[in-house]
Amino acid sequence: MSSKQQHEVFHLATKKQLQHIKDGLHRISSQIWTCLGEESGNLYIRYDQYVEIFLVPKQLERHLRLIRDLKSIQHTGIYFGFLKGTEFQLSLEGAEYIFNTFFKTNKLRLKTVTTTIDGAKSFLYGNTLQTTDLSPSPESLNRKDVFFVLNPKSQFIGIGYVYKRDNRTELRNLVDYGYYIRRGY
Amino acid sequence: MSFEFKTIQPEISDKAKELAQKYGYRPYMIERYFSMFKSNLEEVREFLDANEQFSPLTLRINTLKTDPQAAFEALISKGYRLKPSEHIPYAYSIEHDVINEKTAYTKPKSPEYEMQGFERDPTTLKNIEWGRPSYLDENGKAESEKRDETKSTHILRGKQIATLGSTHEYLLGHYYIQDLASMYPVFYLNPQKTNFVLDMAAAPGGKTSHLAQIMENQGHIFAMDNNKKRIKSLVYNLRRCGVNNTTVLLMDANSSYKQSFNPDKILLDAPCTGEGLIRDDPSRKTSKTLSEITGMMRKQYSMLQSAIKTVKSGGEIMYSTCSIAPEENEFVVQKALDSHSNIEIASIDDDWGLPGYINVFGMDLSEDLLKARRLFPHIHNTIGFFYCLLRKI
Numbered sequence: 001m002s003s004k005q006q007h008e009v010f011h012l013a014t015k016k017q018l019q020h021i022k023d024g025l026h027r028i029s030s031q032i033w034t035c036l037g038e039e040s041g042n043l044y045i046r047y048d049q050y051v052e053i054f055l056v057p058k059q060l061e062r063h064l065r066l067i068r069d070l071k072s073i074q075h076t077g078i079y080f081g082f083l084k085g086t087e088f089q090l091s092l093e094g095a096e097y098i099f100n101t102f103f104k105t106n107k108l109r110l111k112t113v114t115t116t117i118d119g120a121k122s123f124l125y126g127n128t129l130q131t132t133d134l135s136p137s138p139e140s141l142n143r144k145d146v147f148f149v150l151n152p153k154s155q156f157i158g159i160g161y162v163y164k165r166d167n168r169t170e171l172r173n174l175v176d177y178g179y180y181i182r183r184g185y
Numbered sequence: 186m187s188f189e190f191k192t193i194q195p196e197i198s199d200k201a202k203e204l205a206q207k208y209g210y211r212p213y214m215i216e217r218y219f220s221m222f223k224s225n226l227e228e229v230r231e232f233l234d235a236n237e238q239f240s241p242l243t244l245r246i247n248t249l250k251t252d253p254q255a256a257f258e259a260l261i262s263k264g265y266r267l268k269p270s271e272h273i274p275y276a277y278s279i280e281h282d283v284i285n286e287k288t289a290y291t292k293p294k295s296p297e298y299e300m301q302g303f304e305r306d307p308t309t310l311k312n313i314e315w316g317r318p319s320y321l322d323e324n325g326k327a328e329s330e331k332r333d334e335t336k337s338t339h340i341l342r343g344k345q346i347a348t349l350g351s352t353h354e355y356l357l358g359h360y361y362i363q364d365l366a367s368m369y370p371v372f373y374l375n376p377q378k379t380n381f382v383l384d385m386a387a388a389p390g391g392k393t394s395h396l397a398q399i400m401e402n403q404g405h406i407f408a409m410d411n412n413k414k415r416i417k418s419l420v421y422n423l424r425r426c427g428v429n430n431t432t433v434l435l436m437d438a439n440s441s442y443k444q445s446f447n448p449d450k451i452l453l454d455a456p457c458t459g460e461g462l463i464r465d466d467p468s469r470k471t472s473k474t475l476s477e478i479t480g481m482m483r484k485q486y487s488m489l490q491s492a493i494k495t496v497k498s499g500g501e502i503m504y505s506t507c508s509i510a511p512e513e514n515e516f517v518v519q520k521a522l523d524s525h526s527n528i529e530i531a532s533i534d535d536d537w538g539l540p541g542y543i544n545v546f547g548m549d550l551s552e553d554l555l556k557a558r559r560l561f562p563h564i565h566n567t568i569g570f571f572y573c574l575l576r577k578i
Contacts, residue, residue, distance in 0.1 A: 057429065057430070059403070059404065059405055059430070060405050060430065060432060062405075063381055063405050063407070063432070063446060064432065066444065066445045066446040067432075067434070067444060067446070068443075068444055068445060069436070069444075072434045072435050072436045073432060073433070073434060074416055074420055074433040074434065074435050075420045075423070075424075075431070075432065075433040076431070076432040076433070077429055077430075077431075077432075078429050079424055092424075093424050093427075096427070097429075120353070121353075124353065124356060151353065155357060157353075157357065177356040177357050177358075177425070178356055180356070180421045180422075180424075180425050181350075181351060181356060183421070
């Protein structure tokens with residue numbers, strides 16, 4: 001495979017791609033991009049069904065350069081999300097990384113909701129949550145807000161976004177930790 | 186001495202034929218067990234009887250995702266009785282996969298129950314007899330005609346694993362269901378936080394995630410597999426378990442040396458005929474011929490050769506299989522020793538496993554193979570397993 005073809009399967013995110021990722025993260029919290037900084041590592045792009053994004057810690061980058069066939073790379077570091085056109089979608093693992101690294105250490109504020117026991121179970125089945133599934137129900141649930149969803153033990157279980165319809169407010173499931181079992185992995 | 190990978194057909198004795206009939210094996214296998222257990226009929230019987238019982242369910246608490254004490258307590262609160270491994274940190278066997286009597290047979294009311302399982306259905310649980318299933322008769326003997334019972338116990342076993350594999354904690358990656366024997370090679374490879382480690386046949390990821398756990402998500406692991414379907418399971422298991430220090434490569438392990446990386450350590454848990462797995466998969470009693478074992482031996486040797494070429498000088502290779510066949514283990518290592526003057530067998534600080542064979546099937550092998558380790562169902566109550574640590578000089 002030529003170096004040009006190699007570049008087409010796996011490479012550092014371009015300026016344009018970084019901008020799309022930054023814009024996407026900004027919709028969740030304006031602070032995330034700043035927090036990510038350089039110590040977290042660099043963002044790499046892998047082309048598959050979607051444009052996959054990986055956050056690669058520094059200690060991994062050195063060895064990545066030793067791989068001759070970049071097409072063989074299926075995953076590296078933290079799967080951070082994907083780009084669908086110009087729209088960035090944060091992955092479950094990316095969200096958990098942000099939650100653990102920046103939110104839990106008080107470096108960052110995030111919108112979080114805690115579910116009831118039934119709510120957690122339902123969310124892990126991939127379902128949409130109603131306000132009655134949240135405990136306590138947040139004061140403001142603005143349309144399209146992205147929330148980090150926690151179970152009653154304050155463990156991160158996924159992310160959802162607010163959807164409003166006919167005076168009803170729902171928290172729609174973007175991705176959750178039941179995903180793997182539902183996919184049969 | 187150098188091995189030729191050819192099929193050695195043993196002469197089948199009447200006793201071997203009788204036991205093969207009784208336990209439902211191919212006769213050649215029983216004849217080989219006589220050779221492996223030094224013609225000790227009693228030990229052969231113990232081994233065959235042990236193979237009629239499932240290996241204990243075991244799991245490893247994943248410290249990358251959770252506080253081990255919290256995970257332990259969460260499982261205990263669900264009614265699981267956990268017995269810690271004597272050797273492997275955070276590994277537990279499950280003595281009985283039961284849930285609290287209070288909640289097992291009635292519709293759950295307490296919030297604790299609701300958090301217990303992802304899909305746990307009390308009506309299903311009601312009909313399950315918990316505890317390790319067995320189809321030994323009153324005299325402790327198994328009969329091959331009891332296959333229907335075997336089938337039902339296998340369904341039960343599947344349900345037990347499914348229950349343990351569907352709790353909230355499992356989904357969140359707080360533990361990994363993994364046979365105890367398969368944790369030993371990773372533990373004794375002893376990867377350090379600064380190491381660059383190659384896992385040559387990594388899917389579905391149990392050993393890779395264990396490597397990452399020991400390395401505390403530091404260093405770098407290349408996890409390699411050549412099967413695209415299996416690699417998906419590998420990737421998702423690593424993601425679920427919070428493994429961040431790994432690169433997954435779709436690559437044939439035989440060609441790893443053609444890359445320009447030279448890892449500090451290599452784990453080669455080689456594909457095998459699975460002769461150590463009979464207690465969990467009785468179909469293996471009849472599914473493989475001797476020539477298939479020979480074919481597998483060639484494949485394993487080829488992978489080991491590639492590992493030897495790939496690892497850096499002074500680096501280590503842990504070779505392991507879940508087969509008890511000497512051809513897939515000691516013979517492969519012996520062939521590697523004969524053909525590569527730059528490798529030696531390193532000692533493992535393990536007084537639990539039995540030493541490797543140095544004389545079997547009429548072949549004299551290097552005494553260094555006493556440093557290799559074997560696990561047997563009737564002695565260690567695990568699946569049958571082999572591991573050997575090699576060092577590149």
